[in-house]
Amino acid sequence: MxxxxxxxxxxxxxxxxxxxxxxxxxxxxxxxxxxxxxxxxxWPYMSSTAxxxxxxxxxxxxxxxxxxxxxxxxxxxxxxxxxxxxxxxxxxxxxxxxxxxxxxxxxxxxxxxxxxxxxxxxxxxxxxxxxxxxxxxxxxxxxxxxxxxxxxxxxxxVIPREIGNLSELTHLDLSNNRLEGELPLSLSNLIKLDMLELSYNQFSGVIPEIGSLSELSYLDLSHNLLKGELPLSLPNLTKLEMLDISRNIFTGVIPSGIATLSELTYLDLSHNRLKGVLPLSLLNLTKLQVLKISSNDFSGAIPPEIGCLARLTHLHMSQNRFYSELPISVANPTQLQMLKIYQNLIHGSIPSELGNLQLLVVLDLSNNGITGAIPSELGNLQSLVDLDLSNNSIAGSLPSTITQLTRLRFLKLEMNRLKVFL
Structure with missing residues (x-):
């Protein structure tokens, strides 16, 4: 045994x-x-002794x-x-x-x-x-x-529709490639996404319903061939801090529900075919630091409520059909560094209050119908590098305070009715 x-x-x-x-x-x-x-x-760090x-x-x-x-x-x-x-x-x-x-x-x-x-x-x-x-x-x-x-x-x-199986994804960046085709509906399955970066590709078609991506804080679809209206579910993305859909072929109006995106600090809708008046709800996004809506077909007046966006550093509204005087309140955001409203139908005079924008680097109001004189207060803009008031109907003499702009490198005043030039 x-x-x-x-x-x-x-x-x-x-x-x-x-x-x-x-x-x-x-x-x-x-x-x-x-x-x-x-x-x-x-492998560049190989070693024969280890x-x-x-x-x-x-x-x-x-x-x-x-x-x-x-x-x-x-x-x-x-x-x-x-x-x-x-x-x-x-x-x-x-x-x-x-x-x-x-x-x-x-x-x-x-x-x-x-x-x-x-x-x-x-x-x-x-x-x-x-x-x-x-x-x-x-x-x-x-x-x-x-x-x-x-x-x-x-x-x-193309993006394979099977990408929707990656249910744990929080960060998806496919930008700066040559990807094409339509965005798959399965993207809406990635409900944990915090960042979705698809810019600089050749995507076409419409944006699929993305309202289920409620954790998104960063969404960049810029520089593609996307078209159609902005999805009605866009206002569901209440955690968005950055939204860039510039340089596509989007049409229609800005959804009034955009006011729910209260965390937005960066919004770029430029270079599309969006139209209509600016919804006042857009101006409730009080955390915005960058607002770019240039090169669209927006019309109507620039609302005085634009001054409620007190944290703005960049405001780009050029190449639209805004028809109004420039509201005094545009000078309310004291952190403003770039103000571009060229090639619109702006009339009336330049508000002297713009002289309070001590951090302003670029001021471009060219190609409008602005009248009156250049306010002497613009001489207070000690940070100004680029001043373009060309192609308007500005009259009078050039204020002597312009010589105080010691950082100025570009000054364009042609095609006006000024009597004196530097």
Whole structure:
């Protein structure tokens, strides 16, 4: 009986030893494959005297497997813009990766089609490189991903609708590529998104309903080919702080419900085909610091309530059809640095109160129907660099206080009725 027990015990010990040896052998095999892949990739901080887990930019887990890759420069590239082939970082080799941050490091090629095999990946940043071709469908398998940034590359496909499967995403940046097609409806599934950056691409069609993205604080759709009216669900995004839809082909009016976006500090609607009068609800956005609505078809009067936007630093209303006098209240935002209302139908005189804007750097009221004299108070604008009052009907003499503008570099007064010129 004792002999049988001893024999069984020895068998169990042998099996355990075999399993341990197999695990160790497997870990060694993976470690060697990782090392070879890093050497083929040309990792710039390799060392012949240290295990690759101790190389700069590489973090390993407790099992000695590479968990994080971090490289944000082109060190070792010898001025070659394309020096690291992403294909060498095979997901079947680096199966334990949780974070990849390889930005501005000279990557080229495409995203491996089986990247979805990295089921634990939570952070992926490949921005500012030379990656191209299509976005692989397997990206949708990265269910733990909270950050996806592939901006400033050369991708030229559509956004796969499967991207809506990335339910943990909080940060999505696909900007500055050549992506095209319509924005997939599945974007509305990404309800944890805090930032959505899709600017400088070739997206077309209408904005899908995005009212479900209630956590968004940053939304940039600028420099695309998007069209149609602004979605009625836009006012649902009550946490928005930055909204930029400039340089598209949007039509219609500004939704009156925009007043619910009370956290907005930056709003750019410029270079579209929006029309109508400015809704007073827009002027309830008292946290706004930047308001750009230039190059649209807005009309009517500039409402005196514009002065309620007391935190404004930039106000751009040029190239519209505003027809009114310039309200005195436009001088209420004392932090104003740029005031551009050129090429409208503004009439009446220049409010002397503009002279109170001590931080104003640019004042452009050109190409309007402004009359009267240049107020001497403009000489108080000690920060002014650019003053353009050309193509109006301004009369009288140039005030001597203009000589107090010691920082002035550009002064345009032509096509007026002035008697005296500098």
């Amino acid at each position: 004792d002999v049988v027990f001893v024999a069984n015990t020895m068998i169990i010990v042998s099996i355990c030893s075999l399993l341990i040896n197999n695990v160790v052998a497997s870990d060694v095999s993976y470690s060697r494959r990782e090392l070879k892949a890093l050497l083929d990739f040309g 295990h690759h887990c101790h190389w700069k930019g590489i973090t390993c887990d407790d099992d000695g497997r590479v968990a994080e890759l971090s490289l944000q420069s082109q060190v070792g590239c010898n001025d070659e813009p394309r020096c690291h082939d992403l294909g060498h970082l095979d997901p079947f080799v680096f199966t334990s990766l949780t974070s990849i941050h390889l930005s501005s490091c000279g990557l080229y090629g495409d995203i491996p089609p089986h990247i979805g095999y990295l089921s634990n990946l939570s952070y992926l940043n490949l921005s500012h490189n030379h990656l191209e071709y299509i976005l692989p469908l397997s990206l949708a398998n990265l269910r733990e991903l909270h950050t996806l940034d592939i901006s400033y590359n050369e991708f030229s496909s």
